[in-house]
Amino acid sequence: MxxxxxxxxxxxxxxxxxxxxxxxxxxxxxxxxxxxxxxxxxxxxxxxxxxxxxxxxxxxxDVRSITKNVVGLLYGIALADGEVPEPREPLLRHFPEYPDLAEDPPRAALTVEHALTMTLGLEWDESAPYTSAANSEVAMELAPDRYRYVLGQRIVDEPGSRWSYCGGATALVARLIEKGTGRGxxxxxxxxxxxxxxxxxxxxxxxxxxxxxxxxxxxxxxxxxxxxxxxxxxxxxxxxxxxxxxxxxxxxxxxxxxxxxxxxxxxxxxxxxxxxxxxxxxxxxxxxxxxxxxxxxxxxxxxxxxxxxxxxxxxxxxxxx
Known part of the structure; x- marks a missing residue:
């Protein structure tokens, strides 16, 4: 046509x-x-x-959450250069600034892949408007430390068992890119x-x-x-x-x-x-x-x-x- x-x-x-x-x-x-x-x-x-x-x-x-797709592509580029961890690696190993969180065995079992696939199993709700602090992504942006905010959420599902939309997962993936490449x-x-x-x-x-x-x-x-x-x-x-x-x-x-x-x-x-x-x-x-x-x-x-x-x-x- x-x-x-x-x-x-x-x-x-x-x-x-x-x-x-x-x-x-x-x-x-x-x-x-x-x-x-x-x-x-x-x-x-x-x-x-x-x-x-x-x-x-x-x-x-604004492309809003298509930003997440871009972050996913960037992770693959950085991985090929050996600058970020393989998906199966423990997630908290690469956030040593939070040793207290790593002491929790279920939380220590989280992997990078759980973040990449949004199967972290953490309590997270983005159903409220993105103008409200009741929205978990907005609350993350308002938190003193966005990465601690995400990683410290209560575990409500077996990691890897269920997809749950989570902008916090993308924040973690992007932080791994920044840590590994030394660039924003x-x-x-x-x-x-x-x-x-x-x-x-x-x-x-x-x-x-x-x-x-x-x-x-x-x-x-x-x-x-x-x-x-x-x-x-x-x-x-x-x-x-x-x-x-x-x-x-x-x-x-x-x-x-x-x-x-x-x-x-x-x-x-x-x-x-x-x-x-x-x-x-x-x-x-x-x-x-x-x-x-x-x-x-x-x-x-x-x-x-x-x-x-x-x-x-x-x-x-x-x-x-």
Whole structure:
């Protein structure tokens, strides 16, 4: 199906109110752009209002939890250089500043892989809005020591037994990268991932302590998200080791009947990708040779359908016979 037809499908979806707060979408199939669209709407940098924004190809946008996908890729790059521990290594061995926590046998059994797969088994709840300290990720950012806050949470499940969404796990993974490389995660990302992908401009929000918010702080453009998705489609593109990417995309733990979680990447039967609060999306479908990036402004709403409508009703429905 031609890109003009996909554009027509998207225009109709916009006119019918099916894709509220759509800020941007770029899709590439067989190496060719089949859809690119930018909208206009109210936007935020985390909880900071930015007013009404007219989006363009160069407009940076919060990607929220797609930041986690980036951290997962960075870990693989650092691991290939021998700068971070293997996934099966004990986690607290690499946080010697907390000897009291390591004295607790169940906590000492935590591994790096438990953090990479979000199966730490710790008490953690991100169901409250990301404007509330009742949200565990927000509470982590407010804590005097974010890493002690995460590692000190009560163990409520057998580690490795159940997936539980946890921005704190990403904070720990990013800290291992910083400890091992001696560089802030944003600087490391710039040199080892973004510049090789041609991403010259980005922002990474920090907490009050000046530390990059590893779980949700990145701001990129839809084209940047697409570049990351194409790297995944290409098996790492010579930037991320293919062996790591294979491990990262493998569903190490089941989330539900249709999806699983690898090393900070989601996987389904025919796709892999990332999701961010508000409707941010990277979608990679190898069998279709398709990569889609979406940005939207449905932050903190219980229902955030825009990205799914763009993907399912516009793109996938449009390219299939």
């Amino acid at each position: 031609s890109s003009d037809t996909l554009t027509d499908r998207l225009t109709l979806a916009v006119e019918r109110g099916r894709v509220p707060d759509l800020h941007g979408v770029v899709a590439v199939r067989h190496g060719r752009v089949i859809l690119e669209h930018y909208g206009e709407g109210e936007d935020f940098r985390l909880n900071e209002p930015l007013g009404r924004v007219r989006f363009t190809p160069g407009t940076l946008h 995660v944003a600087d490391y990302a710039r040199a080892r991932l973004f510049e090789p992908l041609g991403i010259a401009r980005f922002e990474w929000s920090t907490g009050a302590d000046g530390v990059a918010m590893a779980a949700a702080g990145l701001r990129l453009t839809p084209r940047d998200l697409l570049a990351i998705g194409r790297l995944v489609l290409d098996g790492g593109g010579g930037v991320v080791p293919s062996s790591w990417l294979k491990a990262a995309l493998h569903p190490h733990v089941r989330i539900d009947e249709g999806s699983g979680y690898g090393y900070h990447w989601y996987s389904g039967d025919t796709w892999t990708g990332g999701f961010g609060n508000g409707g941010q999306r990277i979608y990679v479908a190898p069998a279709l040779d398709l990569v889609v990036a979406v940005t939207a402004g449905q932050y903190d709403r219980p229902d955030q359908p825009t990205a799914s409508v763009v993907l399912d009703e516009v793109i996938l429905a449009g390219i299939r016979p």
